[in-house]
Amino acid sequence: MSGFTDHPDQDFGVRIHDALGDAELRESFHGAMTFLRDKRRAQFPDADALETLRDSGAAIRDRALAQLPDLLEQLEDRCRHNGIQVHWAETADDANRIITGLIRAVNGQRIVKGKSMATEEIGLNTALEDAGFTCLESDMGEYIVQQAHETPSHIIMPAIHRNKASIARQFAEQIPDTPYTEDVDELIGTGRRVLRRAFAEADVGISGVNFAIAETGTLCLVENEGNGRMSTTVPDTHIAVMGIEKVIEKLADLPDLMRLLPRSATGQAITTYVNMISGPRREDECDGPRQVHLVLIDNGRSRIYADRQLRATLRCIRCGACMNHCPVYERLGGHAYGTVYPGPIGQVVMPQLFGLDHAGKLTQACSLNGACGEVCPVRIPLPDLIRRLRHEGVSADPASPVRGHGRQRRVSEALIWRAWQWIHTRPAVYRLVTRAATRARRLLPPLPRAWTRHRAPLEPAERSFQEWVRHHKKDHRP
Amino acid sequence: MKPRDRILSRLRHGRAASPATPYPAPETTAVTPSAPNIDSMVSALEAAHAQVFRMAEADWPDHLASLATERNWQQWWVGRDEAAATWQAHGSAPSVTVFEDWDGQKAALFDSAPISLSQAQGGIADTGTLIVESRPEAPRTLSLVPPVHVVIVREDSLFPDMPAAMVFYSRHGMPTNLIFISGPSKTADIQQTMAYGAHGPRELIVYLCR
Ligand code: SF4
Numbered sequence: 240m241s242g243f244t245d246h247p248d249q250d251f252g253v254r255i256h257d258a259l260g261d262a263e264l265r266e267s268f269h270g271a272m273t274f275l276r277d278k279r280r281a282q283f284p285d286a287d288a289l290e291t292l293r294d295s296g297a298a299i300r301d302r303a304l305a306q307l308p309d310l311l312e313q314l315e316d317r318c319r320h321n322g323i324q325v326h327w328a329e330t331a332d333d334a335n336r337i338i339t340g341l342i343r344a345v346n347g348q349r350i351v352k353g354k355s356m357a358t359e360e361i362g363l364n365t366a367l368e369d370a371g372f373t374c375l376e377s378d379m380g381e382y383i384v385q386q387a388h389e390t391p392s393h394i395i396m397p398a399i400h401r402n403k404a405s406i407a408r409q410f411a412e413q414i415p416d417t418p419y420t421e422d423v424d425e426l427i428g429t430g431r432r433v434l435r436r437a438f439a440e441a442d443v444g445i446s447g448v449n450f451a452i453a454e455t456g457t458l459c460l461v462e463n464e465g466n467g468r469m470s471t472t473v474p475d476t477h478i479a480v481m482g483i484e485k486v487i488e489k490l491a492d493l494p495d496l497m498r499l500l501p502r503s504a505t506g507q508a509i510t511t512y513v514n515m516i517s518g519p520r521r522e523d524e525c526d527g528p529r530q531v532h533l534v535l536i537d538n539g540r541s542r543i544y545a546d547r548q549l550r551a552t553l554r555c556i557r558c559g560a561c562m563n564h565c566p567v568y569e570r571l572g573g574h575a576y577g578t579v580y581p582g583p584i585g586q587v588v589m590p591q592l593f594g595l596d597h598a599g600k601l602t603q604a605c606s607l608n609g610a611c612g613e614v615c616p617v618r619i620p621l622p623d624l625i626r627r628l629r630h631e632g633v634s635a636d637p638a639s640p641v642r643g644h645g646r647q648r649r650v651s652e653a654l655i656w657r658a659w660q661w662i663h664t665r666p667a668v669y670r671l672v673t674r675a676a677t678r679a680r681r682l683l684p685p686l687p688r689a690w691t692r693h694r695a696p697l698e699p700a701e702r703s704f705q706e707w708v709r710h711h712k713k714d715h716r717p
Numbered sequence: 718m719k720p721r722d723r724i725l726s727r728l729r730h731g732r733a734a735s736p737a738t739p740y741p742a743p744e745t746t747a748v749t750p751s752a753p754n755i756d757s758m759v760s761a762l763e764a765a766h767a768q769v770f771r772m773a774e775a776d777w778p779d780h781l782a783s784l785a786t787e788r789n790w791q792q793w794w795v796g797r798d799e800a801a802a803t804w805q806a807h808g809s810a811p812s813v814t815v816f817e818d819w820d821g822q823k824a825a826l827f828d829s830a831p832i833s834l835s836q837a838q839g840g841i842a843d844t845g846t847l848i849v850e851s852r853p854e855a856p857r858t859l860s861l862v863p864p865v866h867v868v869i870v871r872e873d874s875l876f877p878d879m880p881a882a883m884v885f886y887s888r889h890g891m892p893t894n895l896i897f898i899s900g901p902s903k904t905a906d907i908q909q910t911m912a913y914g915a916h917g918p919r920e921l922i923v924y925l926c927r
Contacts, residue, residue, distance in 0.1 A: 267908075274909050294743035301740035308728040315721075321893075327721040379915055380906035396906060403908045427904060427912040434916060439827040455891045465861060465902040465917030472857050472894070483724065490887045494879040505905070508761070509844040512917070513897035521893055523853040525796075526819045537724045545731030618740075 243362070243390050245593050247577035248600040255604070258575040264400055268572045271399045275563045278506025279614075295495045297618035300554035303487045307544065310453040310486045311535065317456025321518035323531045334536045335366035338445070338478055341532055342372060345476045347443035351434075353470035354378035354462065355447025356394055356557055357480045357536060359579045363445070374445065375437050377466040379430050386413055392573030394580060395504050395559040400572050434466070444470035444528070448481035449556070450496060451533075452515075454489040458533065460514040461500065463507075467514055477528040479516070483535050484544075484553035496556060499616035503558040539592045546640045548627060552587050554617040561611035561621055567604050576601060583611035583621045590628050594643030599632040673703035753842035753875040758925065761845025765900025766913060767921040774926040777869060781834075781924070782809035790832050790865070797854035800836040800869040816856050826862050833863040833918075837870040837898075843878040844899055847923065851894035860898065866918040868898075871926050 258264060283289040303310060315325045326341075328334035342350065350367065352358065352374050364385070367374045376385040380397035383406055384390065391397030398406070403421050410429050411419040417429055446467055450459040458479050460467045471477045487493070501507040520527030543549050562568040562582025573581035578589045578598070586605060590598040602625050611621040631639050632647035639645065662668050676683065680699040685691070702710070718726070759769050772780060781804070784790075793813045795801035805813055814830070816822055835855060839848040847868055851857045860866055876882040886895070902917030913919050 271909055291743045294741070298740045298742040301737070302742075305732075305737050305739055308725045308732070311725065311728075327719070327724055329720045329724060333720065377916070378906070379904045383906070396909075398906055401908075403910070406907055423907050423910040424912050426907055427915055431914065431916060435827060438916070439824065454887065457891055457895075463902070464904045464906075464915035466915070468857075468861050468896065469916050472861065483728075490883040491880065493883055497879060509846060509897070509899045511765070511898065511900050511903055513846075515891065515895040515897075516893075517891040517895070518893040520851075521853075524851055524893065525817055525853070525856040526858050527851060527894055535724075537720075537727075541724055541727035541731060544728055545734060547735035547737060550735075550737065 243359075243579055244577045246597045247589060247593070248597055251575075251577065251600050251604075254575040254577060255571060258571045263402070264572050265570060267400055267402055268569055271393075271396065272563050272569045275396075275506065275559075279503060279560060279563070280506075282502040282506050282508060292495060292498055293616055293618050296499045296556075296616045297554060299487060299492045299495060300556070300617045303492070304484065304544070304550060304553055306488065307484070307486070310488060311483060313453040314451055314456060314486050315535075317453065318533055319456075321456045323456065323458075323518055323533050326532060326534045328534055328536045328538070331361035331536070331538050332366075334361045334480065334534055334538070335363055337534055338363060338480070339367065339370045339372070341476070341478055342367075342443050345443065345530070347372070347476065349437070349441045350374040350443045350445065351377050351437050351441040351470050351474065352381075353444070353446040353460070353467040354381055354397075355445065355480060356579065357447050357482055358445060359391065360482075361480075361536065361538065363480070375434070375441075377434050377437065377470060378462075379427060379464060379466075382430055382434065383409065390574070390579075392581070393559060393562065394557055400574065434469075438469040438473050441470075441474040443476045443478065444472075444474035445478045445480065446470050448479050448485055448533075449500070450493060451481060451486045452488075452490055452493065453486055456517060457490075458514075458516040459493065460516070461497070461510040461512070462514070463505075463511040465512060468512055471514060471516055472527055475528055476530045476532070477516075477519075478532045478534060480534045480536065483537055483540050484555075500556050500558050503560040503614065503616040542640070542642075543591050549591065549624065549640070551619050552584075552591065552624060554619050555584055555588075556617055557584075558616055560614045560616065561619075564610040564614045566608060566610070567606065571604070576604075583625070584619075587619075587621060587624045587628065590632075590643075591641060594646075595628065595632045595641055596643030596646035599628070599643065599647040602628045602632065670703075670705075673705070677701060677703050677706075751877070753840075753872075753877040755842060755872055755875070755925070758840060758842040758845050758875060761843075762900065762921075762923055763845075765845060766903070767845075767900050767923055769923045769925060771925045772927070774871065777924045777926060778803055778807040778809070781867065782807065784922075785810065792829070792831050794826065794830045794833045794859060794863055796835060796856050796859055798836040798852070800834055801854075804834055816859055819856075826858060830863045832865040832867065833859045834867045834869070835859050837868050837874075839874040839876060839882070840870050841877075841879055841882055841897070842875045846879075847898040848876075848882065849896045849898055850892040851896075852892065857894050857896070860896065861917050864914060864918055865920045865922070866901075867922045867924070869924045869926060873927075 326337045383398040392400040407421045448458045519531045568582040578585045586601045631641040631644045676699045791811045793810045837847040838850045901921040902915045904915035
């Protein structure tokens with residue numbers, strides 16, 4: 240029920256139905272989303288200042304994307320100079336092969352991982368298992384989810400679908416010598432105890448990257464727990480994994496993005512830790528990894544990049560604000576989407592990664608209310624992009640840049656719209672049709688069940704709106 | 718062609734085929750205040766659950782010694798930085814371990830190091846942030862592994878805000894590991910309930926010295 244799939248369209252309706260019927264889940268998400276929205280709002284008391292900051296965030300990310308290939312080369316060059324080894328992966332499989340190879344090369348046995356969406360995206364854990372390795376998630380939420388053989392349901396708070404009673408049960412059952420307790424401090428204490436052992440013994444640490452700074456060859460990682468610091472400091476080998484779009488031009492670009500990211504994500508002015516990694520341990524230093532690797536992943540990004548409008552997708556800094564403000568996500572939760580990135584950003588990213596034939600239906604789970612676009616810290620026009628992808632889904636244009644375009648097209652639907660267009664562009668016909676429909680409204684066939692199952696049946700009014708206006712005017716003429 | 722070159726060439730192609738109109742930069746940008754606001758440093762750190770003491774630089778060892786007695790802190794772990802030297806010279810701590818041999822001392826650091834003391838190279842007043850650089854005399858894990866971390870930082874080493882700090886590091890270059898610390902380690906991953914001491918220190922004690 241909660242696995243990621245590369246064909247999220249399949250059974251999407253079933254997952255939606257199940258999610259909506261799960262009262263506990265809806266309660267969890269409603270509580271969590273309200274909490275996160277309130278916290279974010281409290282961090283941005285001045286609406287004008289927020290808009291200026293969003294302009295800046297969008298401009299910084301846009302400027303970086305405009306120079307993307309050049310900045311990637313600069314980043315590679317600076318990283319090499321700093322002693323960080325850089326690897327390039329075109330696909331998820333390539334990335335997994337590279338990472339597995341790096342682990343084999345250092346004869347890695349115990350692997351810990353800090354929170355990283357990029358490694359979720361490429362399905363690294365499964366790939367490592369297939370290669371005979373186990374990789375322990377060390378972010379508390381990710382740890383809980385991994386232990387339960389689930390997948391994250393939110394990009395910032397992975398275990399947001401779980402309440403403390405169910406986590407208490409899980410810990411008591413699965414961790415030796417752990418009594419049942421719903422005390423959150425004690426639960427976190429248990430996680431800390433188990434994961435400390437793992438950190439102390441790990442020989443390979445894997446992490447994501449929030450921003451990579453081309454100017455200095457620095458990998459920037461933000462977090463509250465310290466799992467990122469542990470994973471990137473304690474094991475002898477550190478492997479950082481990032482999408483190629485995460486590069487920014489210079490250190491001076493960081494402050495505004497840092498003003499936006501934690502505030503938008505969790506309503507914090509700053510995270511507890513900001514890690515800026517610019518190389519492995521030096522000869523004269525006592526600790527830190529002896530090797531640092533950076534794996535740059537394309538995985539469809541260069542295709543997204545080629546379309547001027549869709550390119551805005553790549554501005555994303557993965558804050559999660561769009562899902563926190565999405566009324567559909569709040570009611571469904573993350574698992575119903577079946578994708579690594581759920582909610583509005585997922586509805587835009589996933590169809591582009593998997594193709595509209597596999598993930599095009601995701602774009603339908605949207606009321607185009609626009610909340611996501613209004614909160615996005617880097618001003619990604621998410622509703623416009625969702626509409627664009629809906630259009631590509633039914634577009635017959637062979638030049639469409641999106642994979643699987645036109646695959647959501649149905650002849651019946653196309654015919655209905657053709658007829659609608661024909662009627663609406665001919666005033667005489669339009670008058671005739673509305674007249675007929677209003678007068679003969681009791682004779683019209685019932686709407687299909689797909690519509691009426693959850694909604695009241697619709698019936699045309701007694702008079703058309705135009706007639707009503709004409710009538711109204713007559714009555715009120717001075 | 719190598720994967721690297723294929724990716725870069727796809728990007729260059731894509732850019733040439735549909736060049737972007739750059740997003741206009743905002744008309745006003747944040748101005749850096751000229752002096753760090755010490756009060757905001759203190760209040761932000763306290764809001765993040767850190768304990769802050771302000772005093773003259775000469776006074777912290779005595780103060781810390783009485784705090785240590787009160788809290789029964791015995792086993793101290795330090796590096797070879799200035800704060801460590803001062804603390805060792807003060808002589809009040811029953812046991813001070815110098816952490817300098819990763820392979821030899823790592824297990825003990827994880828298993829039996831209750832409290833560490835280190836110097837922060839600077840801070841960011843606006844957000845209540847300590848700046849900790851990796852250095853030969855200052856191991857990275859000292860500020861991470863022990864459950865209690867005591868930090869000494871000078872008021873005159875504070876930047877007013879993050880842009881000012883970034884200007885400094887852009888000019889002077891980055892250390893291999895630069896960490897901004899704004900409070901003890903924490904998580905809200907279980908039902909949005911805040912818990913301290915997730916993986917790093919549970920307690921952060923800051924001496925802000927004149
Ligand atoms: S699309 Fe915008 S709001 Fe959504 S995760 Fe990305 S940056 Fe945040």
